[in-house]
Amino acid sequence: MHTLTSESLPQPEETLGEYVRRLRGLKRLSQEQLAQGCGLHLQSIGKIERGLTTRLSQKAKRGLAQVLGVPVAYLEAAVRGTGVEVSQALKLCLHCWTPGTVPELGWLDPRAKFCFLCGGVLCDRCLGCSHPITSEQYRFCPMCGQSYRDGKHKAVELRKTEQK
Numbered sequence: 001m002h003t004l005t006s007e008s009l010p011q012p013e014e015t016l017g018e019y020v021r022r023l024r025g026l027k028r029l030s031q032e033q034l035a036q037g038c039g040l041h042l043q044s045i046g047k048i049e050r051g052l053t054t055r056l057s058q059k060a061k062r063g064l065a066q067v068l069g070v071p072v073a074y075l076e077a078a079v080r081g082t083g084v085e086v087s088q089a090l091k092l093c094l095h096c097w098t099p100g101t102v103p104e105l106g107w108l109d110p111r112a113k114f115c116f117l118c119g120g121v122l123c124d125r126c127l128g129c130s131h132p133i134t135s136e137q138y139r140f141c142p143m144c145g146q147s148y149r150d151g152k153h154k155a156v157e158l159r160k161t162e163q164k
Helices: 017-028 031-038 043-050 058-068 072-078 148-163
Strands: none
Touching: 017 031, 017 043, 017 058, 017 072, 031 058, 031 072, 058 072
């Protein structure tokens, strides 16, 4: 289980190669393990880490993101050499997410609005008090104590109103 931390954020001015190498080191993966996990050639990983290539296909970005446990947007920010603002809220599908588990990577994309699994609206706030969801570890809102799963029926209502 991985958790997004400030360590996993690309730093401003950090190259894609430095970023991938740093994350691979944090995960204690060899270049070969990373290559096998994301479906790339070992030589491609070497070229990325040495800064010889920064142009990645969507398949390569998705593979690297999944193995390294970060959103694709983080890799794209590293390609641009910019940092990423830490989002204080997670986006979750209250229908598909099991509290205490890692959110699907597709939900973490800043542009994502709907769950790719069920089509439901992604929620970034407690449906009881509107406090931002800041951790996937907790089953209850720290402000009002409502279970995030109790908001499931509200999420269905929200989806119906969004579709109108």
